Amino acid sequence: MDxxxxxxxxxxxxxxxxxxxxxxxxxHVGHMANCIRLDRDCADxxxxxxxxxxxxxxxxxxxxKACQEICEACAAECSKHDHDxxxxxxxACTECAEACRQLI
Amino acid sequence: MDxxxxxxxxxxxxxxxxxxxxxxxxxHVGHMANCIRLDRDCADxxxxxxxxxxxxxxxxxxxxKACQEICEACAAECSKHDHDxxxxxxxACTECAEACRQLI
Amino acid sequence: MDxxxxxxxxxxxxxxxxxxxxxxxxxHVGHMANCIRLDRDCADxxxxxxxxxxxxxxxxxxxxKACQEICEACAAECSKHDHDxxxxxxxACTECAEACRQLI
Amino acid sequence: MDxxxxxxxxxxxxxxxxxxxxxxxxxHVGHMANCIRLDRDCADxxxxxxxxxxxxxxxxxxxxKACQEICEACAAECSKHDHDxxxxxxxACTECAEACRQLI
Numbered sequence: 001m002d003x004x005x006x007x008x009x010x011x012x013x014x015x016x017x018x019x020x021x022x023x024x025x026x027x028h029v030g031h032m033a034n035c036i037r038l039d040r041d042c043a044d045x046x047x048x049x050x051x052x053x054x055x056x057x058x059x060x061x062x063x064x065k066a067c068q069e070i071c072e073a074c075a076a077e078c079s080k081h082d083h084d085x086x087x088x089x090x091x092a093c094t095e096c097a098e099a100c101r102q103l104i
Numbered sequence: 105m106d107x108x109x110x111x112x113x114x115x116x117x118x119x120x121x122x123x124x125x126x127x128x129x130x131x132h133v134g135h136m137a138n139c140i141r142l143d144r145d146c147a148d149x150x151x152x153x154x155x156x157x158x159x160x161x162x163x164x165x166x167x168x169k170a171c172q173e174i175c176e177a178c179a180a181e182c183s184k185h186d187h188d189x190x191x192x193x194x195x196a197c198t199e200c201a202e203a204c205r206q207l208i
Numbered sequence: 209m210d211x212x213x214x215x216x217x218x219x220x221x222x223x224x225x226x227x228x229x230x231x232x233x234x235x236h237v238g239h240m241a242n243c244i245r246l247d248r249d250c251a252d253x254x255x256x257x258x259x260x261x262x263x264x265x266x267x268x269x270x271x272x273k274a275c276q277e278i279c280e281a282c283a284a285e286c287s288k289h290d291h292d293x294x295x296x297x298x299x300a301c302t303e304c305a306e307a308c309r310q311l312i
Numbered sequence: 313m314d315x316x317x318x319x320x321x322x323x324x325x326x327x328x329x330x331x332x333x334x335x336x337x338x339x340h341v342g343h344m345a346n347c348i349r350l351d352r353d354c355a356d357x358x359x360x361x362x363x364x365x366x367x368x369x370x371x372x373x374x375x376x377k378a379c380q381e382i383c384e385a386c387a388a389e390c391s392k393h394d395h396d397x398x399x400x401x402x403x404a405c406t407e408c409a410e411a412c413r414q415l416i
Contacts, residue, residue: 006326010322013362013363013366014362014366017363017366018366018367020367021367021368024241024244024245025241027238028238029238030236030237033232033233033237034162036232037159037161037162040248041156041161041162041163043363044152045163045167047359047362047363048149048152050325050359051325051355051359052145054325054326054329054330054333055329055330055332055333056333057141057145058138058142058145059142059145059149059173059174059177062173065169066163066166066167066169066170069163069166070166070167073162073163110222114218117258117262118214118258118262121259121262121263122262124263125262125263125264128345128348128349129345131342133342133345134339134341134342137336137337137341140336140348141336144352147259151255151258151259154222155221155225155251155255158222158225158226158229159225159226159228159229160229245370246370246371249364249369249371252360252363253371253375256356256357256360260353263349265353266346266349266350266353266385267350267353267378267381267382267385270378270381270382271357271378273377273378274371274374274375274378277371277374278371278374278375281370
């Protein structure tokens with residue numbers, strides 16, 4: 001199971017950073033402000049959790065709870081936008097949130 | 105209030121890293137393994153929360169909840185050891201956990 | 209000396225995150241895209257270096273070199289903008305870059 | 313190319329955290345202190361670089377230079393130890409250092 005979780009965390013880290021970059025290149029960047037913020041928050045907590053799982057940290061469940069909530073918030077925001085990068089990010093975040101739920 | 109929280113998070117980051125370093129120099133490093141692990145977990149979530157507060161992230165409460173729990177776990181472990189660095193770290197973590205509680 | 213470096217790194221982390229937040233609230237966010245990107249890069253490398261110094265890492269000089277360059281890039285971008293948050297961030301980054309230079 | 317670099321960075325992050333965990337479970341933890349320190353440094357700079365690449369940061373080359381040097385230091389230390397986790401980590405770090413060199 002861990003291998004799948006690690007893959008989903010990695011996918012989510014990459015999707016959030018890709019979306020962050022792409023949002024900053026959009027014509028109406030102002031509309032993407034919340035997306036840019038959440039992409040950053042989400043990528044950072046996913047990175048922390050990915051590392052914590054790989055070293056058998058005793059805090060995996062605590063971090064997974066936070067990660068799940070932040071992934072869900074990022075998915076909710078991204079899903080409002082039609083851009084491909086937002087839709088792809090919403091999908092990665094939703095799957096990652098589901099994977100986190102299994103670690104709690 | 106934020107300024108105090110930010111100072112306590114910074115103090116906790118520094119105390120945890122100092123304790124990590126000092127534990128690895130102790131004669132009986134094996135006894136300090138859990139302390140070394142928790143010092144790392146605690147410094148990393150404090151760093152994330154410090155940054156999140158400073159940019160008015162919408163995820164401050166979620167991260168503060170995780171940070172509080174990890175600070176408490178680190179304080180509980182460090183307080184078992186008589187080394188000055190462990191006692192100082194336990195104190196910093198306890199105060200930081202209390203500060204986090206006010207952000208939730 | 210380390211205490212001053214640590215204070216300048218902390219100031220830079222906070223200034224970069226504050227600037228990131230404030231840039232995303234500006235009327236013309238599109239003009240601030242590079243600033244938003246560099247604020248994030250800069251805060252993250254400063255956070256890594258702050259922790260590395262506090263645990264006597266053998267990689268302080270390597271990280272300080274990277275941190276100096278990223279602080280200088282962020283200062284150069286921020287100094288182009290008249291916003292108070294950009295000017296404050298440019299100042300914090302310039303002082304932090306100077307502090308990093310002494311660690312190399 | 314980027315996809316390969318990202319895979320090698322991810323492999324290195326996981327190998328370093330796995331080695332960190334396993335070193336702390338070894339009978340003679342004191343002998344592994346430098347390994348534990350370098351595993352942490354290495355995983356953290358790899359995480360930063362992985363994210364920077366994914367968002368087309370202008371600081372990829374600067375971070376890749378630091379990452380290469382830290383990967384090489386971690387590989388040099390890990391290769392001194394016969395434990396499987398150290399040998400696996402040394403291999404992942406060596407390959408990651410080579411990948412970083414191509415980004416500079």
